[in-house]
Amino acid sequence: MNKNNLILYSGILIFGLAAPFLFPAFKVQLSILCVLIVLATTWNIQGGEMGYNSFGNILFYGLGMYLCASVQVGMFFPLAEWTESGGEKTFVHTPAQFFQGMAVGLVVAAIVPTIIAGLIGYSILGLRGHYFAICTLGLGVAAGEISGGIEIIGAGQGFTTPPFPDVGSLEARGEFFYFLSFFTLILTFIAVRSIYSTRFKLILNAIRDNEDKAEAMGIETMKYKIIGWMISAFFCGLAGGIMGGLVGYIDSTDVAFDGREMGVFMVLMAILGGKGTLWGPIIGATIFHIFKEGFWTFFLGWQYVALGVLIVVIVIYFPEGIMGWLREKYPERFGEVVDEKDHKAQVELK
Amino acid sequence: MDFMVFQYPMITVQACLDGILLGILFALIAYGMALQWGVMNIINIAQGDLVILGGYIAYFMYLYGIHPAWGVIVAPVIMYFLGVLIYKLVINKVVDRDLFISILATFGISILFMQLMNFAFGADVVLANSDYGTTMLFNNNVVLPNSKLFSAFISILFAICLVIYMKKSKLGRAIRATAQNARAAKILGVDTEKVYAATFGINAALCGVAGALISITFTIHPYMGLPYTIRSFMIVIVAGLGNLPGVAMSGMGLGVFEEFADYILGTEFRIGSVFLLLVLILVYRRFKLSRKREYLK
Numbered sequence: 091m092n093k094n095n096l097i098l099y100s101g102i103l104i105f106g107l108a109a110p111f112l113f114p115a116f117k118v119q120l121s122i123l124c125v126l127i128v129l130a131t132t133w134n135i136q137g138g139e140m141g142y143n144s145f146g147n148i149l150f151y152g153l154g155m156y157l158c159a160s161v162q163v164g165m166f167f168p169l170a171e172w173t174e175s176g177g178e179k180t181f182v183h184t185p186a187q188f189f190q191g192m193a194v195g196l197v198v199a200a201i202v203p204t205i206i207a208g209l210i211g212y213s214i215l216g217l218r219g220h221y222f223a224i225c226t227l228g229l230g231v232a233a234g235e236i237s238g239g240i241e242i243i244g245a246g247q248g249f250t251t252p253p254f255p256d257v258g259s260l261e262a263r264g265e266f267f268y269f270l271s272f273f274t275l276i277l278t279f280i281a282v283r284s285i286y287s288t289r290f291k292l293i294l295n296a297i298r299d300n301e302d303k304a305e306a307m308g309i310e311t312m313k314y315k316i317i318g319w320m321i322s323a324f325f326c327g328l329a330g331g332i333m334g335g336l337v338g339y340i341d342s343t344d345v346a347f348d349g350r351e352m353g354v355f356m357v358l359m360a361i362l363g364g365k366g367t368l369w370g371p372i373i374g375a376t377i378f379h380i381f382k383e384g385f386w387t388f389f390l391g392w393q394y395v396a397l398g399v400l401i402v403v404i405v406i407y408f409p410e411g412i413m414g415w416l417r418e419k420y421p422e423r424f425g426e427v428v429d430e431k432d433h434k435a436q437v438e439l440k
Numbered sequence: 441m442d443f444m445v446f447q448y449p450m451i452t453v454q455a456c457l458d459g460i461l462l463g464i465l466f467a468l469i470a471y472g473m474a475l476q477w478g479v480m481n482i483i484n485i486a487q488g489d490l491v492i493l494g495g496y497i498a499y500f501m502y503l504y505g506i507h508p509a510w511g512v513i514v515a516p517v518i519m520y521f522l523g524v525l526i527y528k529l530v531i532n533k534v535v536d537r538d539l540f541i542s543i544l545a546t547f548g549i550s551i552l553f554m555q556l557m558n559f560a561f562g563a564d565v566v567l568a569n570s571d572y573g574t575t576m577l578f579n580n581n582v583v584l585p586n587s588k589l590f591s592a593f594i595s596i597l598f599a600i601c602l603v604i605y606m607k608k609s610k611l612g613r614a615i616r617a618t619a620q621n622a623r624a625a626k627i628l629g630v631d632t633e634k635v636y637a638a639t640f641g642i643n644a645a646l647c648g649v650a651g652a653l654i655s656i657t658f659t660i661h662p663y664m665g666l667p668y669t670i671r672s673f674m675i676v677i678v679a680g681l682g683n684l685p686g687v688a689m690s691g692m693g694l695g696v697f698e699e700f701a702d703y704i705l706g707t708e709f710r711i712g713s714v715f716l717l718l719v720l721i722l723v724y725r726r727f728k729l730s731r732k733r734e735y736l737k
Contacts, residue, residue, distance in 0.1 A: 143540045214719075216726040218735050220483055220539040224673055228718040231666065235712030350554075350666075354547060361544075391559070398552025405544045406533045 103276075110268045117264035121336055123379045124271035125329045128278045129352070130359035130371035132325040135282065136318045137357065138365035139291060141298030142215065146226025148353035149233050150207060150323040152346035154199035154330030156243055159251040159340055161198045162191035173244040185255040192335065199331030200324050207323035211316035218301070227349060234347030249340040267336045274332060278325050279372075285321070286368055294318055298366075354401065362404055364413025373412055450581040455699040461588040463695025465650055465657075467688045468595040469668055470675035471602070472646035478681040479619040479639045480535050482542035486526075487672055488665030489553040490644050494519055494651025495660035496561050499568045508568035508656050512594055515648035523644025527637045535636060550665060557662040568655045591653035598649050602642070603684065615639055619682075667711050674718045677725070 110117045129151065136142045163172045167181040183191065210229075217225050243249050254263040285291060293314045296304040305311050330346070340346050355378070363374020381400070385393045408415075416423070473487055497518055498511025530549060534542040572586035606612035617625040618635045626632050654660060675694060679686030694714075701713040729735055 213723040213726065216730055216735065217722055220543055221677075221722055223540055223543055224483070224670075225719055225722045228670060228715040228722075231670075232712050232715035232719065235715065236709065239706070239708040239712070350551065354544075354551075357544065392555075394551055394555035395559075398548045398550075398555065401548030401551065402530055402545050405541055405548065406530065409541060 150203035150326035154327030155334035158195035158331030203327035238342035364411030459696030463692030467691025488668030490647035494648030495655035498652035502568035511652035516645035519648030
């Protein structure tokens with residue numbers, strides 16, 4: 091890690107730690123931003139690096155959301171009665187119960203989707219290209235429809251997650267969720283960054299560039315594909331668990347398995363920032379979130395129209411993303427050696 | 441869980457008949473999907489939303505006192521021009537690119553349409569009542585609304601017309617030539633750009649017909665588009681591109697499957713079972729092909 095990087099990282103860290111106190115009104119938005127960055131970064135592991143464009147990471151996100159909330163409730167109270175009472179709070183978590191439940195819930199929310207990803211990975215990852223995309227889209231929507239029919243987790247009427255306990259301060263809820271999501275973000279960033287400096291990333295890139303050749307070179311592509319998918323699932327589940335507590339209410343198709351919104355947002359954020367780069371999804375998610383909140387505030391009601399147009403414009407005119415554009419503009423910054431003559435010739439050709 | 445379906449054979453007959461009549465409609469939508477997939481190599485996620493839009497055209501005619509069956513004529517005309525417009529604005533930029541780009545771009549169109557329809561027509565489930573009455577069969581044990589028979593008849597009629605048009609007309613020949621080899625067709629003087637626009641327009645028109653029929657027979661809702669896309673995708677991958685009898689058969693099969701899923705699992709799992717079936721079919725094909733060291737392309 092060189093000096094510039096060190097300054098950059100510590101600057102971001104300090105900003106991140108100070109942010110909830112600098113902008114107390116935006117705590118919830120900042121927490122959502124952290125979750126979005128986690129989702130975009132981990133989508134990028136198999137979407138960008140491995141070339142397996144998935145609409146189905148929403149499956150793990152939604153699973154994590156339901157699992158975390160169910161464990162948090164189920165550890166102390168009967169789950170069926172909780173969901174039946176709906177908004178009426180017949181049971182109240184003490185602070186200790188709430189935090190214990192949240193901790194165990196998040197662990198479960200991260201582990202179970204990972205295992206599920208491993209189990210279904212062998213079947214699903216054998217599909218390629220657009221078949222994989224459509225199949226995962228189907229998985230996400232099917233999960234939403236099916237969980238909407240299961241009584242114990244609230245079926246169609248939704249599931250209220252445990253409300254934050256009274257610990258004396260009004261600001262405590264926002265700060266707790268902000269730091270929880272911020273540390274998840276740091277964890278994700280460190281994990282992804284260290285993955286990207288290993289052979290594993292090169293294997294993923296080989297699979298993206300030409301899977302048959304990678305296999306012919308003796309790489310067990312299926313094994314690495316499943317591992318990459320499981321890493322995504324781990325962080326998606328974690329992000330889902332946090333988001334469930336943050337939103338406070340889980341609905342099967344509108345919050346948890348929201349393939350039309352969150353499932354597409356992940357893809358869009360990664361593409362906007364630049365697929366297959368470390369910083370791309372982070373930049374993309376930040377810009378996307380700012381734009382989205384702007385739309386949501388100023389074009390109330392028209393936000394989905396704007397979103398649809400935005401998707402079409404980004405995909406058609408900007409498929410390389412911001413990082414791809416920067417890379418073409420300033421290749422030296424990305425460690426690519428540019429031959430002046432060659433570069434000039436290419437510019438002239440264009 | 442409801443096992444009535446096994447105890448009363450008449451329910452089985454009812455489900456099969458309903459499923460077949462429904463499946464013919466699905467096959468019509470899937471035919472449009474196969475057409476654009478085969479010719480332009482794009483997968484259109486907005487297919488279902490075009491269907492719903494066609495349904496709203498018929499519904500609007502019904503609101504203004506015109507019999508909704510006329511929607512079968514009006515909807516395809518409007519939808520054809522809308523399809524050409526969408527092609528000119530968006531689709532022509534994704535034709536030669538990665539399939540995933542077309543999936544995402546049409547996903548954007550789908551979200552756009554969904555929301556515009558929600559604004560224009562409201563989020564209620566609506567139905568254009570055709571007043572066709574019902575037919576009773578088997579000692580009044582099986583109820584068949586005449587509107588379903590009408591919709592199946594019209595779908596078959598349109599499919600036959602389209603097949604003949606594809607075989608005989610100049611444009612049809614150009615479309616088939618472009619599907620076989622776009623470059624060679626271009627060299628031999630086919631204006632492929634025009635062919636693509638016409639193909640997308642025809643697809644949208646087919647969706648318009650199917651939508652108008654759906655609004656007469658069943659119900660429509662702005663957010664109901666995606667299941668129709670998935671159904672047509674599923675029918676196309678089971679039947680294969682350019683296999684018309686296969687499309688018809690697998691469409692009917694899907695219709696029957698859905699009716700039985702509806703009876704046995706309950707209505708709340710109907711859409712979920714369709715999506716799960718898609719996943720299962722893809723996984724089955726994947727394992728079948730992997731024995732030969734191949735994969736779905």
